[in-house]
Amino acid sequence: MPNDTASGYVLEMLGISKSFPGVQALNDVTLKVRPGTVHALMGENGAGKSTLMKCLFGIYREDSGDIVLKGAKVKFHSAKDALVSGVSMIHQELLNVPDRSVRENVWLGREPMRSFGPLRFLDHRKMHEDTAALMKSLDMEIDPADRMGGLSISKQQACEIAKAVSYDASVVVMDEPSSSLTETETEHLFRIIRDLRSRGVAVIYISHKMSEIFQIADEVSVMRDGRMVGTYAASELDEDGLIRLMVGRDTTDRFPPVASVPGEVRLEVRGLTAANPRSFRDVSFDLRRGEILGIGGLVGAQRTELVEALFGLREVASGEILVDGGLVRVRSPRDAISHGLGLITEDRRGSGIFPLLSVTVNTSVASLGRYLGKARLLEHRRIESEAAKLNEALRTKTPSMGTQIQNLSGGNQQKVLVSRWLMTLPDILIMDEPTRGIDVGAKYEIYTIMAELARNGKSIIMVSSEMPELLGMSHRIMVLCAGRHTGTLEGKQATQENIMRLATQFV
């Protein structure tokens, strides 16, 4: 794509401001992006990154400021305008139609047509072939005919990436595209990004994973509290320097010390096998009091399926679950909760938040039973203060406790979900990708809370695709591969190499 503007920038966002009731989300923000570069946009949860991109994409209308694309001032009234003008976007939250096929999702709104006299019909064959060709060109193994909702979250994310690329845009925005990808898949994404860059496309890349930024970005813009701090060449920054710019102060360690010493066995799982024959089989392990057990593995290792089965969300064919030595039957989340379990699911939108309900309700919904007063009526005041206290501890950024959770930034929604399960006072807390989409500062708060729970004799299972987190926070790391337990690593043996070896044992 030619560098056809005098300024040398393909996109200029000049002095953008945007406020929502009670929040100044953007305050005079300027962002300039050169063609053929990867431009990282960094900032803490709620800094305004997604809002800025939504203004660009025509989803929000900025209160003031100008957007200049390829030298011409533009005003997009809808996502369609933006797409037509060569701006495509991968959204932070999956926005697909789960009940339609992959190919229909990819071509949604611009389906290939076939004329039949004066009539026009969908060209299903072309749609299929184009999708197959697209997937092939990107090295993705996804059948265009599959139902979107039936795919794993990471495959769905891959489809979003394919779709964004297929628009042939000159600016591609990626809002946390890697948050549900494993490292291998992220590598794959980077190959795609480098290819786009070599074709002159500008990629705006948002992520909370520091290491990615230095692998892929040419330039880095940092936002803080709705303002632009500055734009830097990636080569002139290092990780600590970048974090300092983001949070506005020096940071110390990445992980708090996990001081607890595991005690007696709380949870014992023996030969657990899923009813679905393609899922996990014959998994045994135990979890001790005060222990943090990490579960590692590649996507498709059935880690989520395993913890969902423990929580009564998936059917089990055989095997036993013992809590404190007693055999328990877990047929529904209700049973699981009554045995002291809690689960933070990985799919924030699908099985996590209640978008239209307040932060308070979203925090308290699983523990209302503890807040019944006279005549079993809810004690609103106690509920609200408890919910506020938990969210304050995690530094959830919200205009008020009554705000609908859908108006919070992605990372802040995740913090509310963590608060929800802390409020249930679980003995055994299962966290599936607990820090997905959470900024460095808040990650530390969550790790601190995990360490503290463990010190107070609670037990934690943490499913994670982030190696540093697994290595930094777990007493032991159990590795799954293709639904089987391939080993548990402890102490000196817990290394990245060993985890990868076990995780790829059958592939």
Place this chain on the structure above:
Amino acid sequence: MAASSTVTAQAPARGLRAFLSKNTNIVTFVVLALALGALTGGRAFGLDSIQNLLIAESVRAFAALGVGMIIITRGIDLSIGYVVCLVASVSASFAQTPDYAAALYAGKDFVILVPIAAGLMTGALCGLVNGLLVAYGKLPAFIATLGTLSIARGLQLIYTKAAVVGSLKQPFKNISQGSLGPVPYLAIYVAFAAFVVWVLLRHTRRGTNFYAIGGNPVAARVSGINVERELVMVYLYAGVLYGIAGVLQAGRLGLANALTANGMELDAIAAVTVGGVSQTGGVGTMGGMIVGVLTLGIINYGMTYLGVDSYYQLLMKGVIIIVAVFMDMNKNARR
């Protein structure tokens, strides 16, 4: 991290404007009321007129409260009209004067409690069936209640042999027709029911569960909510409210026949939708439901008062409903 990153960073916008833009349903009602007042020089708001308005809308209000709660859980109920009709017929059949030769139970004199209990139980039973079909049968609410609609209609015709159930005892009629000073009993019953629904939705765990289920059923299940049981309960509660509506309707009209309460489901659904209960689930309040009922009531009443031809009334009603809901939805649209 900056100090502003706490929960109570800034207070949300307050004031009259914010309130009004959030509550377009109230604005609609006030505008319509003022328009009617202006058009009639205030004459439309005599004591008589207000009493008539309250009486006319009361029965519908029970149905609206019931279906409003159902819609909050992301459900729908199409069976209301014929369930209320069946309830009215069953209830009336136990309240006929014993010396009336054509009475269903001619010669039998039941105490006043019998027709009331029979009506409430019929309503509750219909609601229970709806609830079980939706919650455990996993039928879409639209289909399940379409089925019970037809069943209720059939039962009503079989039970009454398609005849009018008339000649009701005066004490039974007095339950609906009496008044306390200037206030009709019916309005008092509605106020009481509305209060109970408010407490339920706002102050009980079950009410919160209703909103959660409507807002995201999967997340509700993961949060340990017994989704099936709560769904049965919401249809059951609605059934009881339809039961009350049926009993009162029989008493108010002094009879029940196959036409009683026909089309009430549409009026009730329209009313709560105008009142801000969203079909997408998880949104709505008791106050909104009642405002919706009154809004539809003032439309009906105002046009009758102004002498608008009844065919045009239907047309106007449709237009006003669409405009009101359109405005209400757009307040949530792009900002």
